[in-house]
Amino acid sequence: MQQKVSGDLRKDEQLLIDTIGQGLDTEYRHLLVPALNNASVLIVYIKGLINTTELEDAIIRPLTAPSRNANEKGAKKTPLPEFIESTLFIAGVKQSQDWTEICDAIVSGDSVLLINKYDAAFILANRGWESRAISEPTSEVEIRGPKDSFVENLMPNMALIRRRVRDYGLRFEGMRLGDRSKTDVVMVYIEGLVNDQILHEVRTRLQKIKTDAIMVSNYIEEFIEDSKYSIFPKMERTERPDKASAAILEGRIVIMVDNTPFVVIAPSVFWNFLQSPTDYYEKYILGTFWRSIRLLAMFLAISSSSAYVLLTSFHQEMLPTSLALKIAADRQGVPFPAAIEAFVMEVLLEVMNEAGLRLPKALGQTVSIVGTLVIGQAAVQAGLIGPALVIAVATGAISSYAIPSFAMSSAIRLLRFPVLFCSSLFGIFGYLGAVIFITLYLMSLRSFGAPFYSPISPFQKDDQKDTLLRLPRPQMKKRPSLAKPQDSVRQTTTPRSQNKSEEGGP
């Protein structure tokens, strides 16, 4: 749209009506301003998107108030922009002649003020709409640590970060993406800490997005991530401000999207997805223990049903005799081969999982009971499946939920099927082949230049303090090298060493 504000109020109003329409939610309000010699003005806004109280009290009331100087002869005439800024009690006023900018402002929730015989409009920042209150995170529950989470509104989300990171270099760099949705997207980082090359890369990839709409942060993720066809997520998602703030303090970049309570973090590596904020909120040894449990859980999630199939179908001699006999006795009369049994159980489990997620809580419990009793116990009693398989499948399912990231957990759950298929065909060879294939693939991935499997391979010695292990906080003197921060030093001294020197120790 190339037009500019003409200054003819009727003409400008018509142009606005032609552009954004005159729907139920759009308000065109005409006023006379005594302070401007009863000049005719037009305020345009969308009803659900503005703060109505602010509109009445901070915009309309001051504009329509009788002027003290209007009738005074020789009174100094204030220039219009200065008059508007000094009269209206709102956070921001911006003058613009560009129709695109004016229309964008209206649909984004700002009010626009047009004045007769004045060839510019004033964009008045009085956005305000009904929004969910900040509440506890639903998908990343932690025992200790803060209980707040992001909401669907950008402003409170930015405030949640700002409250945690009061660095002067903290930047919220905004852009608007989506030709039709015109969604606000914000890159959050600390200037002077973030790696400029990575920042430039993220910015460039975001600017290259040409699409009609950005509905949620996952859209952004799919547009800008490396290896778009990969099953693995390569950017962390979180609804926890503490986690996002910690990432910013490591020199990483957080991308916020309006209308989404989940932010994405770039770059991220595989091991980030096995870490949880709880690791840092408890003693370091517990953090390390939980991480190792999650690693084991990931292994079990991929391997449990495959191990059952390859051990019962191919390598029975590897089982201890008593266990082999027990499994054989339990499987007596089962009409299906172990591989078919396992596939059917895994598929049913996924169906139950999907049903449980979609249903209301009360019905979800019913699904759990039906799933557990009917499909599990009854199928075993009917001799359709072996009890050992139920244990193997259940172990895999529970293990997959131990992975903190839902996206990674889902990827791992999906990978069970090809691994199971390969194990069913070639026993241990198939299993190992699939594992090597997956690991090689992981090693070949990158997230904004960072090798996805680092710092394990390629091995980064310094980063081992906070990868699988979680060393005490004073030991983590450097920031992770993953995001190549400009300032790699996190802390220089530890309280203990200070005390020692005070006591005259070495």
Place this chain on the structure above:
Amino acid sequence: MTKAKISRMQYFLLIPNLLFPKAIGITAGVTARRVGGDAWTAMSIGFVVGASILLLMILLSSKFPNLTLIGIADQVLGKWPSKLVGLVLLIFFIIGFAVSANVMTLHLKEYFLIETPFIIICLIYILLCMYGVALGVENIIRYALLGFLGCLLINITMVFGTINDFEWINFLPVFDRGLMANIAGSIYVLGDLALAIMAIGMIFPMLNDSNKAGWLTFWALATSAVIIMIWPILELGVMGAGAMEQYVVVCMQQIRCAQLTRFLPRYELIMVFFFTFATFVQSATLYFCAVYSVKQTISVKKDWYIVVPLAFVLLPVTYFMARDHNDYVNFLDYPWSQICTALSIGIPLLLFIIALVRGQLMKDNQSAAGSSSA
């Protein structure tokens, strides 16, 4: 491919991976067949000789830091002789790959997948290695960490599982067959070391910091020697030379002798689990070296033009080499070990001497990189 860079640590870890799988899996048995209870001394001699050749290779490569063995041949011998060296290396790496791959396929065929057609096992293994090569040598070498950890875990579990049955008496008399027989028997270890020597000759230019590469290689080789020599020593101590001679895959028999706990009377599966990673690194690296040899010899730009057709060559070679395990063992006994020894000593030494005579070892050869490495 030439842009790939590997760190010093990756390089260090690669060397044990290039040696371990075949050395513990097959070589100990072949050596025992020739020198009986002196297998461990013969293998030790082989390591000492092999180490000096590998260090010669490093010395040569560090004088031409950006060139592969074929590139060095191009600089030292000229265009057409270097093509011949490239061809020889290509054949060497193809057969080397088959030798390495069959360490894995024979383990599987003889102990785990007895009824599966051998050609299928070969095919899947080659496809897996092909995938690794397609992803790039950096990714294969990144796997070396997992391979090395796997090697350590096998060693630890094997030592704990067999130490109770260890008998010193099996070692006596030392040098039973005499020194000359031991030296002759060491040739089988040289066959394994030759794979590492030639592969390092191709990969060395990718090392991102070749400072003190000789020491790095020496310590990598010393580490390899320790984790490999544990096997013939324990195999001899537990099974005795007589039993060692009877088996193609001696390490599996050793694992069968081991009992970790009453609940884990047999852990071949666990052993294979750890062992596979190192074997994969060895095979995939040799596959890559074969691809790289073709690339440098005939200057093909696209990797896929070489990677896929080469798989069609590797499959029959791998299959026919070990279709009958006796043929495989006989081939390793003669002529493979002899060929390996001749090539691994001959090529680096020849290039070194000619370069020395021509005074090229004194020059700064850094700038020659671009012209020869494709």
